[in-house]
Amino acid sequence: MNPLKKVCVIGLGYIGLPTAAIAAQHGIQVHGVDVNPKVVETINKGEIHIIELGLEAVVKEGVEKGYFKASLTPTEADVYLIVVPTPFKGNHEPDISFVEAATRSILPSLKEGDTYIIESTSPVGTTEKMAELIFRARPELKNKIYIAYCPERVLPGNVLHELVYNDRSIGGIDEASTLKAIEFYKLFVKGELHKTNARTAEMCKLTENSSRDVQIAFANELSLICDKADINIWELIHLANKHPRVNILQPGAGVGGHCIAVDPYFIVSEYPRESRIIGIAREVNNYKAFWCAEKTRNAMLEFELKHGYKPVTALMGLAFKPDIDDLRESPAKYIANKVMQSEQNSFLVVEPNIKEHSVFKLTNYLEAYEKADIIVFLVAHKEFKTLEYLDDKVILDFAGIFRR
Ligand SMILES: NC(=O)c1ccc[n+]([C@@H]2O[C@H](COP(=O)([O-])OP(=O)(O)OC[C@H]3O[C@@H](n4cnc5c(N)ncnc54)[C@H](O)[C@@H]3O)[C@@H](O)[C@H]2O)c1
Numbered sequence: 001m002n003p004l005k006k007v008c009v010i011g012l013g014y015i016g017l018p019t020a021a022i023a024a025q026h027g028i029q030v031h032g033v034d035v036n037p038k039v040v041e042t043i044n045k046g047e048i049h050i051i052e053l054g055l056e057a058v059v060k061e062g063v064e065k066g067y068f069k070a071s072l073t074p075t076e077a078d079v080y081l082i083v084v085p086t087p088f089k090g091n092h093e094p095d096i097s098f099v100e101a102a103t104r105s106i107l108p109s110l111k112e113g114d115t116y117i118i119e120s121t122s123p124v125g126t127t128e129k130m131a132e133l134i135f136r137a138r139p140e141l142k143n144k145i146y147i148a149y150c151p152e153r154v155l156p157g158n159v160l161h162e163l164v165y166n167d168r169s170i171g172g173i174d175e176a177s178t179l180k181a182i183e184f185y186k187l188f189v190k191g192e193l194h195k196t197n198a199r200t201a202e203m204c205k206l207t208e209n210s211s212r213d214v215q216i217a218f219a220n221e222l223s224l225i226c227d228k229a230d231i232n233i234w235e236l237i238h239l240a241n242k243h244p245r246v247n248i249l250q251p252g253a254g255v256g257g258h259c260i261a262v263d264p265y266f267i268v269s270e271y272p273r274e275s276r277i278i279g280i281a282r283e284v285n286n287y288k289a290f291w292c293a294e295k296t297r298n299a300m301l302e303f304e305l306k307h308g309y310k311p312v313t314a315l316m317g318l319a320f321k322p323d324i325d326d327l328r329e330s331p332a333k334y335i336a337n338k339v340m341q342s343e344q345n346s347f348l349v350v351e352p353n354i355k356e357h358s359v360f361k362l363t364n365y366l367e368a369y370e371k372a373d374i375i376v377f378l379v380a381h382k383e384f385k386t387l388e389y390l391d392d393k394v395i396l397d398f399a400g401i402f403r404r
Pocket residue numbers: 010011012013014015016033034035036039083084085086098101102105119120121122152153154155156258259
């Protein structure tokens with residue numbers, strides 16, 4: 001065991017749980033906290049409640065060796081990691097109430113010399129706000145504890161590797177806090193640990209995801225232009241990328257997921273006048289999904305006018321990106337919901353990565369491809385890439401399966 005550190009990880013989800021398990025693997029005594037009793041119960045059995053390659057074995061090992069224990073309440077520790085959700089509210093304003101609640105929950109346990117680190121993706125200024133909250137409740141701790149921000153940038157599916165080998169930007173509310181947080185991450189991170197301040201570290205995470213969003217928006221905007229100009233968007237991007245300094249991303253049915261489709265709003269809501277490109281990129285990517293739904297509806301109407309009967313339409317994919325089972329903020333799901341509002345038409349909904357869905361009745365992709373008159377590719381899942389182009393079908397290829 002690492003005698004120097006006892007860590008309390010607040011929030012045991014997609015990020016908190018692997019972080020806790022990796023820390024325990026490195027001999028750190030980890031006390032994991034989650035408000036969900038089922039999560040706590042599952043982890044204490046050495047099992048996991050999320051899908052992440054290789055994670056269960058690391059959790060099991062930590063629990064069995066006594067380095068990792070989960071509970072509903074925090075305990076005294078040397079380091080506190082806040083890894084709770086930071087969603088947005090209806091008006092796209094960031095909701096930091098989970099970070100606040102997690103911070104309040106550790107107030108009684110904090111003592112001189114402790115380190116408090118936020119990992120949750122947060123709007124600029126959150127770490128300073130939490131420092132104020134802590135010092136209002138515990139004024140005797142002012143200048144006696146270390147407070148820092150360290151964002152997470154792992155890719156789901158490869159989290160165990162990236163947690164250790166990715167570089168990190170770490171920023172404290174003062175130099176001593178930055179150094180103390182770096183000292184902690186050095187215990188299990190092999191990537192480089194870059195020193196900055198809390199506001200820059202917060203903005204760094206938001207910048208990374210906004211950068212992806214803006215680049216995808218550029219590709220999506222080109223796809224709208226090419227549709228009007230009768231130019232094959234896939235060929236165009238392939239050719240433009242032959243330029244040694246051009247690297248355009250691929251367009252799609254929009255942008256989804258819990259990071260890229262969410263985090264840019266944390267900048268736009270705080271700096272609406274300044275963040276024009278970032279705000280418009282969000283609009284373009286949202287509009288692309290709306291446009292795909294309109295295109296699908298028009299194709300259905302045209303089919304009916306031409307053939308005198310309503311078509312069967314296959315909606316191929318619901319996930320927010322290829323080859324995953326995650327539907328959060330998915331543009332494909334949005335499009336499916338929107339086009340299926342025309343109830344008199346019949347639809348076959350396909351998502352090879354999930355077995356069943358509470359709203360959509362799912363159909364096998366081969367069966368749907370054979371039976372439908374109109375095929376709408378919404379996600380570039382690997383299964384779809386094995387299909388052969390059929391001239392007798394109407395194919396709307398928003399995901400670039402055939403690139404025609
Ligand atoms: N999932 C990712 O790929 C990813 C990547 C980078 C950053 N992030 C950020 O990391 C943060 C956590 O994301 P996640 O995907 O792990 O979320 P998650 O929803 O998977 O897990 C969060 C956990 O926190 C628990 N929780 C909520 N409030 C709590 C409280 N007050 N005390 C204790 N537990 C509490 C929930 O029950 C849940 O189990 C978010 O800010 C997210 O934006 C996520």
